[in-house]
Amino acid sequence: MTHLDTVRLSAPAVYTAAGTDPATLWEALVAGKDTSSPCEHLAGPWPPLRNAFLVDDPDAATLGVHRRVLRTSEKQARMALYGARLALAGPAADGPVGGPDWGLYLGLPTVDEELLRFDALERLHKVAGQPGEVAALYGREILPFSGLSHLNSTAAAHISAAFGLMGAMAAYSPFSDAGLQALIDGVLSVAEGENEAAVIGAVSPKVHPLLFAQYEHLGWNGAVPGEGSAFLLARRTRAGDAAPGVRPAGYGRAFGAGADAGANAGEDDRADAIAEAVQAALEMADTDADGIGWVLPDAVWTTSAERAQNAALNRVFAQAAHPPVVCTSVRATGVLGPAHPLAHTVLALTGLATGRRLAAEGGTVREEELPVPRALVLACGVRGQACAVVLEGVGT
Numbered sequence: 218m219t220h221l222d223t224v225r226l227s228a229p230a231v232y233t234a235a236g237t238d239p240a241t242l243w244e245a246l247v248a249g250k251d252t253s254s255p256c257e258h259l260a261g262p263w264p265p266l267r268n269a270f271l272v273d274d275p276d277a278a279t280l281g282v283h284r285r286v287l288r289t290s291e292k293q294a295r296m297a298l299y300g301a302r303l304a305l306a307g308p309a310a311d312g313p314v315g316g317p318d319w320g321l322y323l324g325l326p327t328v329d330e331e332l333l334r335f336d337a338l339e340r341l342h343k344v345a346g347q348p349g350e351v352a353a354l355y356g357r358e359i360l361p362f363s364g365l366s367h368l369n370s371t372a373a374a375h376i377s378a379a380f381g382l383m384g385a386m387a388a389y390s391p392f393s394d395a396g397l398q399a400l401i402d403g404v405l406s407v408a409e410g411e412n413e414a415a416v417i418g419a420v421s422p423k424v425h426p427l428l429f430a431q432y433e434h435l436g437w438n439g440a441v442p443g444e445g446s447a448f449l450l451a452r453r454t455r456a457g458d459a460a461p462g463v464r465p466a467g468y469g470r471a472f473g474a475g476a477d478a479g480a481n482a483g484e485d486d487r488a489d490a491i492a493e494a495v496q497a498a499l500e501m502a503d504t505d506a507d508g509i510g511w512v513l514p515d516a517v518w519t520t521s522a523e524r525a526q527n528a529a530l531n532r533v534f535a536q537a538a539h540p541p542v543v544c545t546s547v548r549a550t551g552v553l554g555p556a557h558p559l560a561h562t563v564l565a566l567t568g569l570a571t572g573r574r575l576a577a578e579g580g581t582v583r584e585e586e587l588p589v590p591r592a593l594v595l596a597c598g599v600r601g602q603a604c605a606v607v608l609e610g611v612g613t
Contacts, residue, residue: 221501224407224451225462226608227311229563230303232296233445234270235549237303239567242560245549246575246582252549253441256424269424270443270551275299281306286375292444293326294372297420300446301376305416311452315381320412322403323373323388324395324419324555348426356430372420384412393515394598395419395555396447397606400562404451404465418448421553435599436519443551447559449566463569466504466591466609469497473525473601484525487601491529494605495593499533502591502607506537509607510589511574513561515597516545516552522597539588542576558596562608565592569610 231237234252235245245252256269275295277284281302287295305314337358344350373388385406389395396419403415421444422428428442451465473490499505512530517523534540546560553560568574574587590610597603 220408221404221465221467223454224404225454225464225611226404226449226451226562226566227462228304228448228450229566230300230449231445231447231560231563232272232300232303233447233546233550233553233560234272234443235546239563242546242549243564243567243575243584246544246546247584249581250549253551266441269441270445270549271424272296272444280379282375282379290371290375292423293420294375296423296444296446297323297325297372297418298375298379300418300420300448301380301416304418304448304450305380315383316413317383318413319380319382320384320403320406320415321373321377321382321386322399322406322415322417323376324397324399324559325372325388325390326395326420326422326554352426352430352433355427356434376416376418380416382416384415390555392598392600392602393517393554393557394596394602394604396557396559397562397594397596397604398470400449400451400465400559400606401468401470401604404468407451407453414450414452416448417451417559418446419555419559420446421556432518436521438518438520438523440516440518440547441551442518443547443553445550445553445556445560447553447556447563449559449563461570461610461612463566464609464611465606467498467501467607469494469499469501469603469605471497471603473603484521484528487522487525487597487603488528488532490601490603491526491595491597491605492532494603495529495533495595498593498605498607502609504591504607506534506541507539508589509534509537509541509591509593510587511565511568511592512541512543512595513558513565513592514543514545514595516547516557517597517599518552519599522599526595526597541589541593542574542585544575544577544582548582558594558604561594562606565594565608568592569608572610
């Protein structure tokens with residue numbers, strides 16, 4: 218039997234355009250601070266965007282590793298390692314880190330430079346001077362998010378080596394549900410006794426021309442991309458530990474039709490799947506729609522997924538006496554892919570610890586009292602995956 222009440226979440230950390238601290242991200246949202254920056258590539262700006270939410274590529278000194286590590290890793294892996302260091306090298310880690318019972322669960326993107334098939338090289342040569350045609354050719358010839366390269370192995374290897382994580386591990390990719398999949402399974406590994414503690418994190422894709430081609434192929438709605446990572450720690454409670462904290466109270470996973478199922482049918486099936494995942498999470502948490510004080514939906518970047526998520530939330534909370542407020546971090550981070558639901562988890566941990574929440578209204582975000590110590594975090598994968606997690610404050 219799974220005992221989620223034996224798990225506590227701590228050491229929240231983010232690395233985004235808004236900064237390297239959850240409190241800084243919170244403040245940037247309330248202040249309405251513009252944290253984007255000009256985005257240019259060899260082929261020019263990401264069409265049609267001039268700005269994106271970028272982060273600096275961490276160097277060896279920042280990462281605390283030998284410079285040789287930088288030769289064997291992509292920027293995503295370095296963002297992931299930095300996120301892990303922010304969580305685990307600080308006081309929030311609460312004691313020694315690492316050992317045979319410490320696991321690692323990662324949500325990873327798979328956008329990377331990819332080779333074209335040989336029979337497409339001649340067509341590439343013909344359009345080489347036309348960036349738009351090159352992007353379209355890549356979008357047609359390369360399966361979406363197929364350029365995995367060595368990101369999975371290097372991100373996991375560098376993090377586990379840096380912190381001595383030798384327990385059970387798993388990596389999930391490539392869409393936004395990967396971050397919550399990592400959170401759910403990392404928590405379960407602790408609740409079921411497989412690990413004493415689990416480091417859980419996710420990283421965004423790096424902003425790259427190929428990312429635009431693949432986003433567009435999947436139905437991009439114009440949402441501004443962002444870079445960054447988010448990490449936290451799931452740990453088994455110690456005997457007699459009654460300290461305040463946050464626990465995962467329930468979760469749900471489901472799958473609806475993907476983008477190829479037809480617009481209306483696909484959206485209806487997706488909405489059903491999202492609603493099913495949310496209901497499962499509420500039931501496991503032994504609560505209902507009125508027991509949720511804050512909803513942090515996924516930062517979806519396709520129109521169909523956005524409509525499906527909105528329809529599902531309207532359905533679940535239609536009868537709530539006091540519908541929870543909804544807010545995302547997109548204004549200060551951009552869309553972070555797999556890292557976005559975990560960035561929202563970090564915000565939820567911050568809110569639950571302080572009894573506050575963020576509410577979006579028009580073009581502003583305000584801070585207000587959290588009426589119920591529970592938050593719902595969602596992830597909606599672009600192919601129809603749905604994950605929901607209920608987080609609950611304990612003794613706060």
